[in-house]
Amino acid sequence: MPQEPVGVVGMGVMGSAMSTHLLAAGFPVLGFDIDPRRRAEHEARGGTVCDSAADVARGADVVVTSLPSAAALMDVLDGERGMQDSGRAGLVVVETSTLSARAKQDGHDRAQAWGAAVLDCPMSGTGQQARDGDLVAYLSGDEAAKKQAMPILQAFTRAQYDLGPFGQGTTMKLVANLLVAVHNAAAAEALLLAERAGLDLNLVLTAVGDGAGGSRMLAVRGPLMMAGQYAEATATVATMQKDNALIAELAASVASPTPLFSAAAMLYQAAVAQHRLHEDTACVFGVLQRLAGG
Template structure:
């Protein structure tokens, strides 16, 4: 991969962090985003800004996509000025977004139509974890394409799990996100109980975090809850709501009961009602505080 440009489509919280690790490693990154400010940020980090996805595809053999939804992904693939207009023979597209299994399959079919191979490779972790290089990749798809993608993924993830056939990555990500939703809500509930019991939340995070009651969400979001810092989001309530809808649809399609997940989604809906859509998902602690009259 040394010296060969990598393409990035989507330079938001996740895309900017992931591409930033490649730039820090000396890898040229050709980037595009519909937001001018994000394009300017990419240039400021040392990346090359392209006019459209087609220009990105013309200059890179591996292109990473990090996008907010299925419509955005399909548009960058074969919309006006899309990847299809510039794809080199053998192009590999590493699709890291959290979308439905159906949307991922449609994207793979669209890519195949113009000679590219799309890998289903969502990543697990918050925006801060992305900046820290603490993401985990759930890689699935065509074996030869996965081998070409591995060096790129290794630059911005701490682990890459090869899950086999296309689509398994998204299925794994939805399972992981169910746990994130539940564990985040559980951390908020436990910390509110501790606060109302007169315990020091710093001490709670240290002691509980060192025992059997710990979780990744307690470690990552617990400090934000304790400090009441929700404005600078590493993952917004809006994103959580989008992901929760995907989880609910996935579980319903398999007739798999999700009582704890269903209970936790009420808190995220309450966060929306409290005008917290752009806040970090740690704000469910604030939601519970308000319910408790604080």
């Protein structure tokens, strides 16, 4: 039985991976991005290109958004030729970006005013994990909307966690990202120690990764650190800096101490100082190498 069309607005690293998996699962995908190159790539994958977010919403009951900023979300929702212009009451918007709780709530309230339901559903995983179908969805919001969105989420994520009321998805994502920031820095620190102690880093990745010291960040970013390959970023230092600010804001709002996170955050600040803003976050290994005189 043919699948109903799904919309995707924002066809960057994450959005393009999501649309690819949706197409593979048999969903017709209506896509829009402000970048003509990304629209062309979507069409080449077999998707249908729309001229605006409004056009996407006219053709799909569920629209997935993957956007770089709060301003982009508001523009897509009710800016010029935004989804509000579609006149589609009952539209479900699955908002997968990592934004502040305030921005998510603002988007929710704006959409609710014209009859759409926004779900707060950030993704846990890198761009490469998105391409591999290895994302985890942190879903929160209206119950009926969640039920409608679930088959779509299942097409491009490995697991889906229903976290209850709107906003809990973002809170869970920030907790997860705190661990990502710390584990990534810890992997870099451990690999530098191994390198300076004369160990074979290939063997370190295999042996340590197979033991109690293993982590997802060691497995995902360790090979990049070992090879010094940071240019083709699956998650940039710029993105990490944005997320780190949101984590610090959350921690301050609930008076929760974060000594390990605060120490790790200094490495990402150093990466910015070393002009690595657009490199993969694995580059903290290079930051430490330079600090060690390498």
